[in-house]
Amino acid sequence: MSGDVILATNDVTMRFGGLAAVTDLSLAVRRGTIAGLIGPNGAGKTTCFNMITGFYKPTTGSIVFDGQEVTGLPPHKVCKAGIARTFQNIRLFGNETVLENVMIGRHLRQKTSWIDAVLFTPGYLREDKAMRAHCLELLAAVGLADLADEQASSLAYGAQRRLEIARALATEPSFLLLDEPAAGMNPQESEDLMGFVRTIRQDFDLTILLIEHDMKVVMGICEHIWVLDYGVTIAEGAPEAIRRDPKVILAYLGEEGGLHA
Ligand SMILES: Nc1ncnc2c1ncn2[C@@H]1O[C@H](COP(=O)(O)OP(=O)(O)OP(=O)(O)O)[C@@H](O)[C@H]1O
Ligand SMILES: [Mg+2]
Structure with missing residues (x-):
């Protein structure tokens, strides 16, 4: 991906005992964009956020933020470097x-x-x-x-x-991670959320990476999307390509709501 990358995760893996929650994740998030991380329940999305923000230390791999390696730094240091987050719960x-x-x-x-x-x-x-x-x-x-x-x-x-x-x-922050910001919102609230996320990106000069199950929100505001399934990145690209990707559709079959936006 061309352009100025503000956050890169290089082949990041997180294992919990025998379970590989995330395997060889390589994100490259461009500065100033709104990007999305999606995937079925248990795919490893929140684990990615926990690694990026220092809540978990990756088993292997490195995380570089704005030219500085932040792998394994404690959360307050990662936050001081300019990464802030919200929580799923x-x-x-x-x-x-x-x-x-x-x-x-x-x-x-x-x-x-x-x-x-x-x-x-x-x-x-x-x-x-x-x-x-x-x-x-x-x-x-x-x-x-x-x-x-x-x-x-x-x-x-x-x-x-x-x-x-x-x-x-x-x-x-210069980088904001939102873990399911639309969860529990009614259609009007999630519609408002989309405008709100765009506004804060502009007003606070942010790059935003969000996890979201609401496909209308994801497809509506994300410029680039990564899709995880069982911890593995199965697709990456612009919303339209992701929506049509057979691997993505297959991963979402059986998920409530599926990929319908
Ligand atoms: N601290 C932990 N110890 C052991 N296993 C964990 C831990 N954190 C996450 N996991 C496991 O890692 C996998 C990925 O979990 P994660 O919470 O990252 O998924 P998710 O994509 O955010 O799912 P959801 O959409 O339901 O929020 C799951 O199997 C989960 O049980
Ligand atoms: Mg989660």
Whole structure:
């Protein structure tokens, strides 16, 4: 694939005991694109995200992000390098407010230390104020500004997914991984999600890689797609080619919803 590759996984394999969850995965995601990673349940998609973000160390292979090898780095270092993610099963601090959940993401970029916080130094107070303002802007960007003081667990499902995205954006990523952002959404919400993903890509200058079962979303916004089945990459290409690929159709036979977009 030509162009400037921001993320490359080179023959990455992840084994759990006797199970090869992902085998020889070689992704090359071009900067500024919206790319997709699809495949039936258990194909190894989330495992890929876990390797890219440092939650799992690949058994073999390497991962290069923006010219820097990140293979095996712990999650906070990968995040600091510019990779942020959301989770398939939403992981919010339910008892905290919506704003506090975003601020948790922002702490990664905080310059003052905990001792400044304890002593309420002017530097800390200045940074804290700027941080709140910035997080409120992020909430506005995902359409949650009015709910900043609500408890996170009180939000509707779709709003919780957008809050997770705001928290990811607070870490100032250049690369965003979304694990099934449309899961549990009704058709109108997933339609809105497509516009929303395009908007944040533009406004935050992002490259986005998303895992999604909703084929309307995948085919609607992804410029390039990789297809996994039993951990093996069975196809790669533009949406139209993927939709017609016999290997892909076969892999999806029997899957609820199949490849119908
Ligand atoms: N920590 C782990 N220990 C052992 N096996 C694991 C672990 N994580 C994932 N697996 C296995 O690896 C395989 C791939 O799982 P993964 O969650 O990556 O699939 P997926 O493509 O994200 O599926 P889904 O669409 O259902 O979310 C599965 O067989 C799963 O049981
Ligand atoms: Mg998954």
